[in-house]
Amino acid sequence: MNSLNKHFQRLSQEIDAIxxxxxxxxxxxxxxxLAREVDLFDLFDRTYVKGDFVSAGMPVDDWVREEFDPEEGWRRISPYIHRVRNTSYYRSLMGAFRELYDFTDDELNDANWRELSDRIQAANKRxxxxxxxxxxxxxxxxxxxxRTDPDVYGTEREFCVPVLWVDPLLYGYANLVLLERKVQRQILRYGREALQKEHGLPLNSFDDYLALVDRVFRTATENGAVAAKSVAAYRRILLFEPVGRSEAERIFLKPDSEVTPAEAKAFQDCIMHLIVQKTIQYxxxxxxxxxxxxxxxxxxxxxHALHLNNLFFTYPEAKFVLFHGSYPFGGELSVLAKTYANVYLDFNWLPLVSPAVAERNLAEWLDTVPGSxxxxxxxxxxxxxxxxxVLQVRRVLARVLSEKVARGDFDEEVAMDLARKLLRDNVWEIYNLEQKRGDRTLDW
Ligand SMILES: [Zn+2]
Structure with missing residues (x-):
């Protein structure tokens, strides 16, 4: 066995146990x-691989099932399996099926899908x-x-702690804003009416609105939220310019029909700066x-994470965690995390998108960004x-770290210290979980 293999075997074993x-x-x-029928079709429907099926030509409407029928589900997806079975989203699920459901065949086919689907259904009732x-x-x-529903704070704490989702606060420039959720084919109602309904506060003035933003943060932290999160990048550019409160107030007071797209953006820019300030306060x-x-x-x-640059230097006390390794902009992310003490780099989703990309990026980030x-x-x-x-990220880490050890960058002890930081210790430290657990009566 050559030295790379030796390091890989040893590190793999230890990384698997972290x-x-x-x-x-x-x-x-x-x-x-527990309430829904989770079968093979449902698993594909509610995982990223659905996007690959659509990308490979399966009509989006074929994912809408009027009634639960595993056979019908298989008839719809089976013609596309040979087109998507190479992708990491698909391979990752196959890896889980092997470990969780004793699925031993190389690939899914007409002869074996039913048994797997039945096992998925039975297990999800356990x-x-x-x-x-x-x-x-x-x-x-x-x-x-x-989660995007208000019940997130009632979640079972054995498994998860809540994160405050801030984006609904960006839509206060109008009473009603209709947004389309393309993947689910839903129209969602945003704006002041929805916020008023959810939080039960009057929104007659801009000061009322500012008070609501604060209330949302207070409620979240009282209910155990340990972070805030924005997915604004799905809807608009991540450039949040400085906009004065008087300008935001002027836009707030206009009738819905008179708010221009530029004004909507300006309002959001102002509120995002306020939200960052609240993340510092809370x-x-x-x-x-x-x-x-x-x-x-x-x-x-x-x-692109570079759009956020002004927030990083305007708010040195805030902690910005940039998600998904900014794929495919991992190189830029590396420079941002290196340059700004308040910028952290989270590669969630990335090993699932592509282990090859995750390995390439990690090899670079471990050269450039502090391991903490x-x-x-x-x-x-x-x-x-x-x-x-989880199976993928453990393997990705073992590969990247064993290569660095084999090249002589550092020894196995440093490699394991990095693996523990990346998979566990940094999250405890960055989100201050030890103290938050101690402060509140949480179940974890
Ligand atoms: Zn996500």
């Missing part, structure tokens, strides 16, 4: 997954399924949970979606997908 603190998930509430997959198999101590690291957006028809250039500033998360809804991703 408990994980997972900086980002969308895991479905346990009661929801009371202990989440515990088995997340705790026993994936060895995840805690996941930071981003001591919440601020997670930003950057880079590749999931789904169809998004504008990649909007999501890197973290990982899963970014999945189904626990099977989380587990498939």
């Amino acid at each position: 408990p994980i603190a997972d900086a980002h998930e969308h895991i479905m509430e346990r009661c929801e997954s 009371e202990d399924w989440y515990h088995h997959v997340l705790k026993e198999k994936a060895r995840i101590e805690v996941s930071l949970l981003h 001591e919440l690291p601020f997670q930003f979606h950057t880079g590749l957006q999931h789904g169809f028809g998004n504008v990649l250039a909007n999501s 500033k890197l973290e990982w998360g899963g970014d999945c809804q189904h626990v099977e997908a989380v587990y498939g991703h």
Whole structure:
């Protein structure tokens, strides 16, 4: 065995045993997954691989099932499997099927899909399924949970702690803003009416609005939120220019129909600066979606982390966590995290997008960025997908670190210290979880 292999074997074994603190998930509430029929089709529908099926020509409407019928589901997806089975999203799920469902065949086909689908269905009815997959198999101590519904604070703390999703606060420039969720084919109602309904506060003046922003942060921290998160990059450019409060107030007071797109952006710019200030006041690291957006028809250039640059130097006390390794802008991210003490780099989702890219980027980031500033998360809804991703990230780390050890960059002890930092310790430190756990009666 050559030295690279030797290092890889040893490091793999140790990395597989590291408990994980997972900086980002969308895991479905346990009661929801118990209530719904989770079969093979549903797993594909609620994981990233669906995007690959659509990209390979499967009509989006074919994902809408009027009634639960595993056979019908298989008829719809099976013609496309040979087109997508090379992608990392797909391979990662296959890895999870092997480990969780004893799926031993090389590929899915007409003869074996049904047994797998039945096993998925039966397992997801098990009371202990989440515990088995997340705790026993994936060895995840805690996941930071981003969900878009207000119930996020009621989530079962055995698995997840909540993150405050701030984007609805950006739409206060109008009473009603209709936004399309392309992947789910839904129209969502944003704006002051929705905020008023959710938070039960009057919004007659701009001062009322500022008070609501504060209330949202206070409620979140009182309910155990450990971070704030924005996915603004799905809807607009990440450049938030300084806009005075009087200008935002003027826009706030205009009738909906008279607010121009430029004014809507200016209002959002002003509120985003206020939100950053609130993250400092409430001591919440601020997670930003950057880079590749999931789904169809998004504008990649909007999501470039370089647009956020003015926030980094305007707010040195804020902690900015840039998500997804900003794929494909990993090189720029490396410079930002190196240059700014308040910029952290989270490569959640990245090993799932591509282990090759994750390895390439990590090799570079470990040369350039302090090891204390890197973290990982899963970014999945189904626990099977989380587990498939955990298998991938452990392998990615073992590969990158063993190569660095074989090249003589550092020894195995430093490599293991880095692995523990990236998979666990940094998340505890960056989000101050030890103190937050002590301060509040949380179950984790
Ligand atoms: Zn996410």
